Amino acid sequence: MVFYDIIGDIHGHADELKNLLKSLGYQRHGDGFRCFDRKVVFVGDFVDRGPAIGEVVEIARAMVDAGDALAVMGNHEYNAIAFHTAVPGTHNQWFRPRPDKNIRQHVETLSQLSDLELSDAIEWFKTLPVAIEIGGIRVAHASWQTRDIDCINDALAEVGRFTPDFLAISEESGSDLNNAIENVLKGPELRLPAGHSIVDKAGHRRGSVRIKWYEDGTGRTYRQHHLGSDDVPDVAIADGDLAGVDAYPRDAVPVFVGHYWLMGTPTPLAANVACTDYSVAKGGKLVAYRWDGESVLSPEKFYWADGSLK
Structure with a gap:
């Protein structure tokens, strides 16, 4: 059985990511890191805000490509895809509009990555699943809603992975796909x-x-x-x-999310629900949960960037 270390939103903080991985027993392997008996699951939100966005994407992608990690899409990856995908048949219009608010949210990524690096990252983001169920756990960026995950996956299969046709539906306010994206990637x-x-x-x-x-x-x-x-x-x-909105069943397998900018000492949200986003981009912690097959999650299984077991 494979055990997993679920790592929260990184937002371009490569030093914290490297320190956390090393403290968890991972060692450099090419551009990524490897642990002989464990794998990482990233909950998404690799980009925006932090000082080393390119390095974070490089490490995460190398680990996924090498089979040392899995990753789900965060809302910042989805937003980046929409921000950089033009609406067909229009002039200078994009699926994610570009008012000052949206530009400010994305400006660190725009300033740190070259056009080629950004284009390459966007293509990788499109390959990421919105949810993972594997080895006794579930992972999604913000919420596990089975009907919404099925809705997204059906649309991806029918019209292509985050193609303009997909985005035309997913960005249509009030559509089933729009609601599903909002619930799974941004939270109900x-x-x-x-x-x-x-x-x-x-x-x-x-x-x-x-x-x-x-x-x-x-x-x-x-x-x-x-x-x-x-x-x-x-x-x-x-x-x-x-x-x-269906409450997550208490007898379901553990589910891990990020997204919520939590503060303080990490602890499970419920017996089978944990959030690993503790606001590293706002002066908080980069947090991991070290899962060893348990069905009831424990506050003792959280680690953060200095490697201390809490």
């Missing part, structure tokens, strides 16, 4: 009541909040059901607002 959200909003860690004002998709939110407030570190209003969730 609830719209806040009129008059309420939050300012997220990136400084953006938002009218919706990410939720604890692995739990039943019935009878909770938005603050109680929110997943993340934002300051969310303590207002009751309206009846019917939770329709369409």
